[in-house]
Amino acid sequence: MSRAPKTHLIRDTNDRAALDLMLSNGPITKTRLGELVGLSKVTAGQLLTRLGDRGLVEVVGAQQGGRGPNAALYGVVPSAGYVAALHIGPDQITASVADITGTELATGELDPHEASDPVEAVRATVAHATRSAGITMEQLRCLSIGTPGMIDPRTGDIRFANDLPDWRAGVLEDLRRSFQRPILIENDVNLAGLAEQSAGASHGVKDSVLAWIDRGLGLAVIVDGRLHRGAGGGAGEIGYLAVPGASTPHGTDSPQHAAFQSLVSVEAMDTLARAFGLSGSGVDCVRAAVEGDADAEPFLEELARRLALGLAGICVVLDPELCVLAGEVGRAGGEVLAARVQKAIASLGPNVPTVVPTAISGDPVLRGALQMGLDTARDEVFAHQG
Amino acid sequence: MSRAPKTHLIRDTNDRAALDLMLSNGPITKTRLGELVGLSKVTAGQLLTRLGDRGLVEVVGAQQGGRGPNAALYGVVPSAGYVAALHIGPDQITASVADITGTELATGELDPHEASDPVEAVRATVAHATRSAGITMEQLRCLSIGTPGMIDPRTGDIRFANDLPDWRAGVLEDLRRSFQRPILIENDVNLAGLAEQSAGASHGVKDSVLAWIDRGLGLAVIVDGRLHRGAGGGAGEIGYLAVPGASTPHGTDSPQHAAFQSLVSVEAMDTLARAFGLSGSGVDCVRAAVEGDADAEPFLEELARRLALGLAGICVVLDPELCVLAGEVGRAGGEVLAARVQKAIASLGPNVPTVVPTAISGDPVLRGALQMGLDTARDEVFAHQG
DNA sequence: CCCCTACTGTAAGGTTCCTTTACAGATACC
DNA sequence: GGTATCTGTAAAGGAACCTTACAGTAGGGG
Incomplete structure (x- = not known):
C-alpha cells in the first residue's frame, strides 16, 4: 500500500462503482444511486456533479410517476469514449466499433490478403469502421483484438499464431507505435469464453x-x-x-x-x-x-x-x-x-x-473482444484527468 | 455495498493489514508499521493503541542501534488465540496445536481404531494435544481438519472419503455441535498444496x-x-x-x-x-x-x-x-x-x-491444515468484539 | 378544490479518520 | 560536546462522508 493514492481512494472507488452501475443498469436517479453505491443522497449528488463536470455523465431524462417531483435520471455520456474490436481470422478480419456504453455503432470487414501486413490490415479495417460510425480514430480509447494462437500474458504480445504467419511477436509493439493508444490482444477462444460469461450461457x-x-x-x-x-x-x-x-x-x-x-x-x-x-x-x-x-x-x-x-x-x-x-x-x-x-x-x-x-448470437469472438475493450476503455476514461 | 459496515471499513482494513504484517514479519516499530500499511506515524500509533486495548498486540521489546531513542517493538500477543490442526489418515490421526502467531506448541497422535466414531477420535486427539500445549479446548478458536476424499465447497462437509468409512456427510455438523466453534475440513492433497504455497516450493x-x-x-x-x-x-x-x-x-x-x-x-x-x-x-x-x-x-x-x-x-x-x-x-x-x-x-x-x-519437511497435510486454521482463527480473533 | 403525504434537491453543520506541523526528549556519530 | 537523526505526543487541519432541516413539487383522499 502506498500513501499517495489513498487520498482519493474511497472517492474514486465510489465514483467508479457509480459509473459501473449506470453502465450496466442504465439511467438512474440520484437517490437510487446513493442506495446502491452505499452513499447518502447528498454525497451521491456530489458524486454526480463531479462526474458531470468531467463530462462523463449527464441528465438523460426524468422519472415519471411517483409522488414528489420527477427525479432526474442520470446516465453515462456515450461520446465519452469509443472502442474498436477486431476478430482476426485467416480469411477474414471483422471489426466493430462501440461507444463507452457498449452500443455498437458500426461493423466492418476486410480480406486480409488485401493488406500487406497486420498493422496495415488493422488500420484499414478500423479506419473504415470508424468512418461508418461517424467518429475519428483519435476518439478511440483502445483497440481490442482477437486472434488464434498464444498470447504471452506478461507482455500481452503474440507468441505465435499458426494460421496467421504475419501475426508474430512484435505485432503488439508495431500496433502501439502506429495507433499511440492501448492495444489488447487476446486468444480468440478465450474471448468467446469472456463473451459467454458476460452475456451468455455462463x-x-x-x-x-x-x-x-x-x-x-x-x-x-x-x-x-x-x-x-x-x-x-x-x-x-x-x-x-x-x-x-x-x-x-x-x-x-x-x-x-x-x-x-x-x-x-x-x-x-x-x-x-x-x-x-x-x-x-x-x-x-x-x-x-x-x-x-x-x-x-x-x-x-x-x-x-x-x-x-x-x-x-x-x-x-x-x-x-x-x-x-x-x-x-x-x-x-x-x-x-x-x-x-x-x-x-x-x-x-x-x-x-x-x-x-x-x-451468444453473432460472432462470440468479436463480442468478447468488444467486452474486453470496453473494460479497459472504461478504465481509461475514468482514470484520465481523474 | 451496504451502508452500515462502511463506518469502520477503512479502519478495520488498516488494523487488519497491520496485524497481518506483524504476524508475517514479526515485531515492528510504530514508524515502520506506518510506512508499510500506508499510514502516518501518528495514525499508526492510534492503531496500535486500539489493538493493544483489545489485547491483540503488546510491546515485546525495543529496537537497538540507530540514532534516536530505541523505538518500541510491537508484536502480536501469542495467547490471543489457538488453533488445532488434524490430519486424518486411515491408520493414524495426527494433530498439532499452535498459537495465533503460528508457533507450534504440541503435537499428538491417535490410532483411529481406538475411537468409535470421528467425533470421538477428534475429541480424544485434540484433548491430548491441548493438554500437552498447556491450554484448554475452550481457548481454541477453530479446528482445521485434513482428510482424503471430496469436500463440498458449498457446505464444507465431506461428500465421501473412500479410505475412511466413518467419515461421511454429516461429520461436519456433528463436529460443530460437539465443539461449538468453527470447523474446517479440507482435502488432504489440497492442504499439501496450500502448505507448499505458504512456505514451500510454490x-x-x-x-x-x-x-x-x-x-x-x-x-x-x-x-x-x-x-x-x-x-x-x-x-x-x-x-x-x-x-x-x-x-x-x-x-x-x-x-x-x-x-x-x-x-x-x-x-x-x-x-x-x-x-x-x-x-x-x-x-x-x-x-x-x-x-x-x-x-x-x-x-x-x-x-x-x-x-x-x-x-x-x-x-x-x-x-x-x-x-x-x-x-x-x-x-x-x-x-x-x-x-x-x-x-x-x-x-x-x-x-x-x-x-x-x-x-516441506514433516507432514505437509498437517502443515497445510495448520495454515488454513490460522487464517480463519486470525479472522475470528480480529472480528470478535471488533 | 384543498390539504396531506411522499418525494426531490440543496444547504448547513457534524462525525470519522487520517494528515501535517511542531516540539520535547533520546541516542549515536564526529 | 555539539549536531544530526530518530521517537513519540500534542495540536490543528483537511478529506470524505453523514444527518438534519427545509423549500419545493407531484399525486391522492376527503
Missing part, C-alpha cells in the same frame, strides 16, 4: 469452461469468475491433449497417442461422417442428426463420445460447474449434442458439469 | 499445481494464488484421469482406458519394480535410482514417463508455471525425478512448467 457462473469446436479446437478456462490464461498463455490449448480411446468402434483415426485435435474438429468430423456412410460435411451431419435424421444418429453419438473423452479429463482436473459447447460444431449440435456429451462425461468420471450450447 | 507463484503421488493420487490446483476446489470439490481427482500410452515398453498394466491411478501410485510402483526385475518396494527403487543405482535407472525413467503422461494433459489445460511433486514418491524422487518428469512433459506438449520436488 453468465454468473464462477467456474466454467468453454470448449470451442471448429476448425481449431480450444478451451477457455474461467476460474472464480476470471479468465485463466496460464503462465505462458497456453492454458486451454487442448488440441494437444492426448486422449485415450483412439480405438473407436468405427475406427478411423490413428491409434495410440491420439491428440484431441485429431478426434474432433471440423476436418475430423468430415472424415468421421464419411466413415459412417454419410454425405455432406461433418457440420451438416450434426445439423441433420439434431433435426432428427436417423441415419446421422450414430454419427452424433460417436461425436459426443469423442468430445466427452477429452472433456472428462478436463473435468477431472477442474471440476467446472458448467461446460459450454461453442464453435461451429457446438452451435450446430445445440441442446441435443450438449445433453449427450454430458451423459457421456458422466460415464467417464466423477465430476459431471452441466453441458450447454453457446448462447 | 511460494509466491501465482499458478501452480502439486501432484501428490503416494498410496492415493491427487492434484492441488492453485490459480492466481488461490486454491481451486471446483464446483463440487472434485478438482484435482486425477486418479480418475484417463491417460493414453498404456502400452508401456515393459507393459504391466491394463490396455485401453488406463486411469492415471493405475499407472502411478505406491502399489503400481511396486508392480513396476518387479517387472523391471528389481527387489524391494517401488519407493525403495526410486530412492536407489536417485542415489545412483544403475539397475534401478530404467525403472525411474519409466516412472517419469508415466507421470509425464498424466501431467502433460494437466499442463495443456492449465499451463501452470510450476509443478510440485509431493507424496512419498515425489519426495523420494527429489530433483532427479523432477528433472526427468519436466523433460518428459516437454516432449509431450507445448506447455512446460518447472517441475520441482516438495520443499
Whole structure:
C-alpha cells in the first residue's frame, strides 16, 4: 500500500462503482444511486456533479410517476469514449466499433490478403469502421483484438499464431507505435469464453469452461469468475491433449497417442461422417442428426463420445460447474449434442458439469473482444484527468 | 455495498493489514508499521493503541542501534488465540496445536481404531494435544481438519472419503455441535498444496499445481494464488484421469482406458519394480535410482514417463508455471525425478512448467491444515468484539 | 378544490479518520 | 560536546462522508 493514492481512494472507488452501475443498469436517479453505491443522497449528488463536470455523465431524462417531483435520471455520456474490436481470422478480419456504453455503432470487414501486413490490415479495417460510425480514430480509447494462437500474458504480445504467419511477436509493439493508444490482444477462444460469461450461457457462473469446436479446437478456462490464461498463455490449448480411446468402434483415426485435435474438429468430423456412410460435411451431419435424421444418429453419438473423452479429463482436473459447447460444431449440435456429451462425461468420471450450447448470437469472438475493450476503455476514461 | 459496515471499513482494513504484517514479519516499530500499511506515524500509533486495548498486540521489546531513542517493538500477543490442526489418515490421526502467531506448541497422535466414531477420535486427539500445549479446548478458536476424499465447497462437509468409512456427510455438523466453534475440513492433497504455497516450493507463484503421488493420487490446483476446489470439490481427482500410452515398453498394466491411478501410485510402483526385475518396494527403487543405482535407472525413467503422461494433459489445460511433486514418491524422487518428469512433459506438449520436488519437511497435510486454521482463527480473533 | 403525504434537491453543520506541523526528549556519530 | 537523526505526543487541519432541516413539487383522499 502506498500513501499517495489513498487520498482519493474511497472517492474514486465510489465514483467508479457509480459509473459501473449506470453502465450496466442504465439511467438512474440520484437517490437510487446513493442506495446502491452505499452513499447518502447528498454525497451521491456530489458524486454526480463531479462526474458531470468531467463530462462523463449527464441528465438523460426524468422519472415519471411517483409522488414528489420527477427525479432526474442520470446516465453515462456515450461520446465519452469509443472502442474498436477486431476478430482476426485467416480469411477474414471483422471489426466493430462501440461507444463507452457498449452500443455498437458500426461493423466492418476486410480480406486480409488485401493488406500487406497486420498493422496495415488493422488500420484499414478500423479506419473504415470508424468512418461508418461517424467518429475519428483519435476518439478511440483502445483497440481490442482477437486472434488464434498464444498470447504471452506478461507482455500481452503474440507468441505465435499458426494460421496467421504475419501475426508474430512484435505485432503488439508495431500496433502501439502506429495507433499511440492501448492495444489488447487476446486468444480468440478465450474471448468467446469472456463473451459467454458476460452475456451468455455462463453468465454468473464462477467456474466454467468453454470448449470451442471448429476448425481449431480450444478451451477457455474461467476460474472464480476470471479468465485463466496460464503462465505462458497456453492454458486451454487442448488440441494437444492426448486422449485415450483412439480405438473407436468405427475406427478411423490413428491409434495410440491420439491428440484431441485429431478426434474432433471440423476436418475430423468430415472424415468421421464419411466413415459412417454419410454425405455432406461433418457440420451438416450434426445439423441433420439434431433435426432428427436417423441415419446421422450414430454419427452424433460417436461425436459426443469423442468430445466427452477429452472433456472428462478436463473435468477431472477442474471440476467446472458448467461446460459450454461453442464453435461451429457446438452451435450446430445445440441442446441435443450438449445433453449427450454430458451423459457421456458422466460415464467417464466423477465430476459431471452441466453441458450447454453457446448462447451468444453473432460472432462470440468479436463480442468478447468488444467486452474486453470496453473494460479497459472504461478504465481509461475514468482514470484520465481523474 | 451496504451502508452500515462502511463506518469502520477503512479502519478495520488498516488494523487488519497491520496485524497481518506483524504476524508475517514479526515485531515492528510504530514508524515502520506506518510506512508499510500506508499510514502516518501518528495514525499508526492510534492503531496500535486500539489493538493493544483489545489485547491483540503488546510491546515485546525495543529496537537497538540507530540514532534516536530505541523505538518500541510491537508484536502480536501469542495467547490471543489457538488453533488445532488434524490430519486424518486411515491408520493414524495426527494433530498439532499452535498459537495465533503460528508457533507450534504440541503435537499428538491417535490410532483411529481406538475411537468409535470421528467425533470421538477428534475429541480424544485434540484433548491430548491441548493438554500437552498447556491450554484448554475452550481457548481454541477453530479446528482445521485434513482428510482424503471430496469436500463440498458449498457446505464444507465431506461428500465421501473412500479410505475412511466413518467419515461421511454429516461429520461436519456433528463436529460443530460437539465443539461449538468453527470447523474446517479440507482435502488432504489440497492442504499439501496450500502448505507448499505458504512456505514451500510454490511460494509466491501465482499458478501452480502439486501432484501428490503416494498410496492415493491427487492434484492441488492453485490459480492466481488461490486454491481451486471446483464446483463440487472434485478438482484435482486425477486418479480418475484417463491417460493414453498404456502400452508401456515393459507393459504391466491394463490396455485401453488406463486411469492415471493405475499407472502411478505406491502399489503400481511396486508392480513396476518387479517387472523391471528389481527387489524391494517401488519407493525403495526410486530412492536407489536417485542415489545412483544403475539397475534401478530404467525403472525411474519409466516412472517419469508415466507421470509425464498424466501431467502433460494437466499442463495443456492449465499451463501452470510450476509443478510440485509431493507424496512419498515425489519426495523420494527429489530433483532427479523432477528433472526427468519436466523433460518428459516437454516432449509431450507445448506447455512446460518447472517441475520441482516438495520443499516441506514433516507432514505437509498437517502443515497445510495448520495454515488454513490460522487464517480463519486470525479472522475470528480480529472480528470478535471488533 | 384543498390539504396531506411522499418525494426531490440543496444547504448547513457534524462525525470519522487520517494528515501535517511542531516540539520535547533520546541516542549515536564526529 | 555539539549536531544530526530518530521517537513519540500534542495540536490543528483537511478529506470524505453523514444527518438534519427545509423549500419545493407531484399525486391522492376527503
